[in-house]
Amino acid sequence: MALPKLKKEEIPNHVAVVMDGNGRWAKKRGLPRTAGHEAGEAALFDVVQGAIQIGVKELSAYAFSTENWKRSPEEVKFLMGFNIDVLRRRRDEMNDLGVKIQWVGRPNRLWKSVIKELEVAQALTKKNKVLTLNMCINYGGRSELIDAVNDIASLVSKKKLKAGSITEKELTKHLYSPKMSDVDLFLRTSGEHRTSNFLPWQSVYAELVFMDVLWPDVTRQTLWDAIEIYASRERRFGKA
Numbered sequence: 221m222a223l224p225k226l227k228k229e230e231i232p233n234h235v236a237v238v239m240d241g242n243g244r245w246a247k248k249r250g251l252p253r254t255a256g257h258e259a260g261e262a263a264l265f266d267v268v269q270g271a272i273q274i275g276v277k278e279l280s281a282y283a284f285s286t287e288n289w290k291r292s293p294e295e296v297k298f299l300m301g302f303n304i305d306v307l308r309r310r311r312d313e314m315n316d317l318g319v320k321i322q323w324v325g326r327p328n329r330l331w332k333s334v335i336k337e338l339e340v341a342q343a344l345t346k347k348n349k350v351l352t353l354n355m356c357i358n359y360g361g362r363s364e365l366i367d368a369v370n371d372i373a374s375l376v377s378k379k380k381l382k383a384g385s386i387t388e389k390e391l392t393k394h395l396y397s398p399k400m401s402d403v404d405l406f407l408r409t410s411g412e413h414r415t416s417n418f419l420p421w422q423s424v425y426a427e428l429v430f431m432d433v434l435w436p437d438v439t440r441q442t443l444w445d446a447i448e449i450y451a452s453r454e455r456r457f458g459k460a
C-alpha cells in the first residue's frame with residue numbers, strides 16, 4: 221500500500237463514510253448478514269488508521285441510521301450489541317492512537333446500554349486531538365434537523381430567541397454535534413449512489429465519491445484512492 225503524494229490542501233479535513241455492502245458481502249459467502257457486519261469492523265479501523273496516516277482530522281461513520289430500526293428484530297439486536305462490543309474492545313486502542321470518539325445521534329429509542337458505552341468512550345478520549353471519530357448511531361439527517369428546529373422553537377417561545385432572526389450559525393448550535401466541521405469528502409461503498417439521510421446539513425458542498433467495493437473489503441487503500449479522486453476535483457463553493 222502506498223500513501224499518495226498529495227499537497228496538504230488536497231487532503232480532506234472531514235471524511236464521511238457510508239459503510240454499505242455488509243449484507244451482500246456475507247450473502248456471497250453463504251453467511252448470515254451479521255457476519256458481514258462483523259467483517260466490517262476491521263475495515264472501519266483500518267480506515268481510521270489510514271485517515272490518521274494521510275492527515276484527515278475528522279471521520280464520520282454511519283454505524284446505525286434512524287431507518288435501520290426497520291430491519292429484522294434479530295439484526296437490530298445484533299447491531300446494538302455489536303456496537304457495545306466494538307466500543308469496549310476498541311476504545312483503548314483508539315485512545316492510544318489519539319482518536320477522540322464522539323457519538324452523533326438521537327437518544328430516543330437508542331438502547332441505554334449503547335449510550336452508556338458511548339459515554340465511557342467519549343470520556344476516555346475527550347482530550348485527544350489526532351482524529352475525531354464521529355460514531356453516527358441512531359443518526360438521521362432529517363431527525364437531526366427536526367430536533368434542532370424543535371429546540372429553537374422552544375427557545376423562541378421562551379423569548380430567548382427572536383423569530384425571524386435564526387441564522388445558519390444558530391441552527392448549527394442545535395445539531396447533535398455542534399462542533400462538527402463541514403464534510404469535504406462523502407464516501408459510499410457498494411456501488412449505491414445515494415446519500416441516505418447522512419449528514420445533509422454538513423455535506424452541502426461535499427465531494428461525493430461512490431465506490432463499488434463492499435464495505436468488508438475496504439482497507440485504508442480504498443480511502444486513499446477516494447482521496448486521490450477528491451484531490452482531482454475542482455471545488456468552487458458557488459463561485460464562478
Ligand code: FPP
Pocket residue numbers: 239240241242243244245253257258260261264281282283284288302303306410
Ligand atoms: C450497511 O450494510 C451497514 C450498516 C447497517 C452499518 C453497520 C456497519 C458496520 C457494522 C461496520 C462497522 C462496525 C461498527 C460497529 C462501527 P448493509 O447491511 O446495508 O449491507 P447490504 O446493503 O449489502 O445489505
